[in-house]
Every structure is written in structure tokens, then in C-alpha cells.
Amino acid sequence: MLLQFNLPIPIPIPCFPTSSLIDMGSFQLSRALLGSRRNWVVRSQASLTRFCSSGVIKGVSDTSSPSVHESPSASASEHAVANASEAILKSRTWNEHQLTADQLQFRSLASDFAENELMPFAAQWDEQKHFPVEVLRKAAGLGFGGLYCGHDVGGSGLSRADGAVIFEALAYADVSTTAYLTIHNMCASLIERYGTEDQRQDFLRELTSMDLLASYCLTEPNSGSDAASLQTTARRQAGSTDYILNGEKAFISGGGAADVYLVMARTGEAGPKGISCFYVDKDSKGLSFGRQEDKLGWRSQPTSSVILDDVRVPERCLIGKEGEGFTIAMSALDGGRINIATCSVGGAQFCVDAAQGYVSTRKQVNVWQSHH
Numbered sequence: 375m376l377l378q379f380n381l382p383i384p385i386p387i388p389c390f391p392t393s394s395l396i397d398m399g400s401f402q403l404s405r406a407l408l409g410s411r412r413n414w415v416v417r418s419q420a421s422l423t424r425f426c427s428s429g430v431i432k433g434v435s436d437t438s439s440p441s442v443h444e445s446p447s448a449s450a451s452e453h454a455v456a457n458a459s460e461a462i463l464k465s466r467t468w469n470e471h472q473l474t475a476d477q478l479q480f481r482s483l484a485s486d487f488a489e490n491e492l493m494p495f496a497a498q499w500d501e502q503k504h505f506p507v508e509v510l511r512k513a514a515g516l517g518f519g520g521l522y523c524g525h526d527v528g529g530s531g532l533s534r535a536d537g538a539v540i541f542e543a544l545a546y547a548d549v550s551t552t553a554y555l556t557i558h559n560m561c562a563s564l565i566e567r568y569g570t571e572d573q574r575q576d577f578l579r580e581l582t583s584m585d586l587l588a589s590y591c592l593t594e595p596n597s598g599s600d601a602a603s604l605q606t607t608a609r610r611q612a613g614s615t616d617y618i619l620n621g622e623k624a625f626i627s628g629g630g631a632a633d634v635y636l637v638m639a640r641t642g643e644a645g646p647k648g649i650s651c652f653y654v655d656k657d658s659k660g661l662s663f664g665r666q667e668d669k670l671g672w673r674s675q676p677t678s679s680v681i682l683d684d685v686r687v688p689e690r691c692l693i694g695k696e697g698e699g700f701t702i703a704m705s706a707l708d709g710g711r712i713n714i715a716t717c718s719v720g721g722a723q724f725c726v727d728a729a730q731g732y733v734s735t736r737k738q739v740n741v742w743q744s745h746h
């Protein structure tokens with residue numbers, strides 16, 4: 375069967391019923407942000423061809439041949455590059471998903487960033503377990519560090535759907551790094567939504583710029599799916615308004631590298647109503663980290679346990695009220711789960727495009743593999 379490379383690939387984009395979105399404020403990325411980044415936004419067939427020529431799509435630049443669209447005047451390798459780049463371009467035809475004009479621009483911005491700042495390095499970062507903090511800060515410079523936060527604290531004021539478009543485009547180049555970025559955004563949005571005005575002003579600017587990186591700490595060695603059974607405690611010290619936190623969190627993305635830990639800990643009764651949420655500084659005395667988890671892929675972000683041994687946290691670092699921590703943690707995950715799924719869609723799309731590029735350049739037993 376002849377594969378129809380010249381047809382746009384229908385990509386299921388998550389559909390977000392507006393009522394279920396977490397409304398973090400304005401649904402428009404600031405025009406100022408877009409205007410100042412206008413030079414990032416221009417995409418072209420030429421840039422995609424460069425993308426393929428660089429050998430990112432293995433087999434495209436270094437093999438002779440096939441062509442879905444034959445032209446006697448062009449060389450075989452030119453055909454290969456043009457065909458593969460066209461497949462990629464068409465697979466990025468998003469209009470059929472009825473994205474808004476703004477979302478198409480966000481996608482363009484994110485795709486350019488992914489192509490230039492993530493794609494060329496992703497494999498090396500994974501191999502070397504390198505957490506690309508500087509590149510994450512560059513992403514924050516485009517507004518990707520505080521997607522759902524208000525403009526007054528350096529955020530972009532976007533919706534969940536806008537964020538999904540951006541994360542999918544970034545994950546096309548690097549799932550692991552993008553997944554961490556989604557978690558950082560989840561933490562910032564949690565403070566945006568549940569923090570007091572003082573907490574927003576005190577904490578968010580450094581998070582939206584990614585001068586400080588954040589981690590989300592819910593899971594424990596004995597509390598995974600059943601998160602409401604968590605055992606980390608936060609007790610008021612007699613004669614003080616401070617809380618003293620004790621316990622261990624497991625599988626924390628950014629563990630050891632992040633500067634801020636949003637920790638769910640028990641301040642009251644057993645079950646979900648006894649849990650509260652705390653902003654914990656990395657430099658807090660008594661905070662330490664377990665060994666880095668070894669993973670298959672997904673190594674450009676560190677993952678470790680976070681150990682709290684009599685960590686003192688001032689009252690002003692309680693996010694929300696006592697007992698609201700479980701609700702806060704779950705509502706953050708409502709968006710976080712969509713974002714992680716979106717990363718998977720982006721990574722899967724890259725695999726489809728790479729496979730298409732490859733079979734359109736490979737001939738076995740005198741038959742182009744794209745013709746099977």
C-alpha cells in the first residue's frame with residue numbers, strides 16, 4: 375500500500391470543555407510579548423528543510439532517494455529532504471483543529487524554540503543526564519515559565535488549551551525537558567490560584583522568569599495513587615507560628631535541582647481533609663535529597679526523593695488554608711495530567727514524522743519502503 379505522505383496527518387488534539395478549564399486569568403498572551411518576539415514567529419518551508427538537512431531526521435540527509443513527488447530536475451537527495459520536510463510541515467497543519475490565530479502563533483513560537491534550542495541537544499542531554507536550566511530560562515524569556523500566571527507577576531495569562539498547544543510543540547523536540555517545564559508551570563499556577571496576594575507578589579516573579587525552579591511534592595514511598603494517605607507531617611511548634619515538617623517524598627521531578635518545593639503535608643486528621651500545602655525553600659535546614667532515580671529516557675530532568683527532617687517553615691509559606699492542601703494538589707494535577715499527556719502526543723508525533731521521513735528514503739529489495 376502506498377503511504378500518502380502528502381496528506382496532512384490528523385492529530386487528535388485534546389479537547390478542553392471550557393467549564394473544566396482552570397481559569398487563571400486572561401486568555402490572551404500579551405501583545406507585548408508576541409510583538410517583541412515577532413522574529414521568532416516566522417516559520418518557513420526553508421527552515422524545515424534545514425531542520426531535515428541537519429540530519430535530525432535520521433536517513434533523510436544521508437541516503438539517496440525516493441520521492442513521493444518526482445521531479446526530473448531535482449537530485450534524489452533533494453527530493454528526500456523536500457518530501458520529508460513537507461511531511462513534517464503538513465503534519466503541523468493545525469488549522470483543521472480550529473486553533474485560534476493566537477494559538478497558531480504560540481505554536482509557531484514554541485516550534486521555533488523547540489527546533490533551535492531543544493532538538494539539537496535533546497539526545498545529548500538525555501545521555502549525559504544534563505538538566506538544561508539555562509535553556510529553560512530562555513524558554514521563560516518567551517513567556518513559557520509562567521503560562522497561567524498573571525501579567526503583573528511576569529506571567530503570560532494563558533489558558534490550559536493555549537498551554538497544551540505550546541507544550542505539544544516543545545515536546546515534539548524533547549519530551550523530558552518539556553515535562554519538567556509543565557511541572558514548573560503547574561507549581562506556579564498553584565500559587566497563582568491559591569496563594570494570597572502577598573504570596574503571589576513574593577514568590578511568582580522569580581518562578582515565572584525561572585530564576586527559581588519549582589518542584590511538586592505529593593508522592594511518598596507509601597502513598598502514590600492513594601495520595602490522601604500521605605504521612606509527611608507539618609506540626610506547629612509550641613510557642614511559634616512556624617511549622618515543622620517531617621517525612622519523605624518520592625519520585626520528585628526536579629528533586630535536588632529545583633529551588634522551591636511545594637510540599638503536601640499532614641496538619642490534621644487522617645484522609646484528604648488533614649493535608650496542607652507549603653512552599654519550602656531549598657536552603658531550608660533539614661531538607662535533603664535521595665539518590666537520583668535512573669530512568670529509561672526522561673533523563674534530562676532529575677528525579678529524586680525529597681527528605682524533610684525537622685524542616686522549619688514559616689506560616690507565611692502555607693499556601694491556601696490548613697486542610698486545603700489535598701484540594702490544591704488535585705486541582706493542580708487536573709491541569710498537570712493534561713500537560714503530561716500533551717507531552718506524549720508531541721513526542722509521538724515526532725516518532726511518526728521521523729518514521730515517515732525514514733521510509734521515504736529507504737529502498738529494500740528494489741522497493742521503496744514507503745510503497746509497502
Ligand SMILES: Cc1cc2nc3c(=O)[nH]c(=O)nc-3n(C[C@H](O)[C@H](O)[C@H](O)COP(=O)(O)OP(=O)(O)OC[C@H]3O[C@@H](n4cnc5c(N)ncnc54)[C@H](O)[C@@H]3O)c2cc1C
Nearest residue numbers: 557590591592593597598599600624625626627628672677
Ligand atoms: C519519572 C517520574 C516523575 C514523577 N514526578 C513526580 C513529581 O514531580 N511529584 C510527585 O508528587 N510525584 C511524581 N511522580 C510520582 C507519580 O505521580 C506516582 O508514580 C503516581 O502517583 C503513582 O504512584 P505509585 O508509583 O506509587 O504507583 P501505585 O499507586 O503503587 O500504583 C501502581 C499501579 O497500580 C494501579 N492501582 C493503584 N491502586 C489501584 C486500585 N485500587 N485499583 C486498581 N489499580 C490500582 C495504578 O493505576 C498503577 O498503575 C513521578 C513518577 C515518575 C515515574
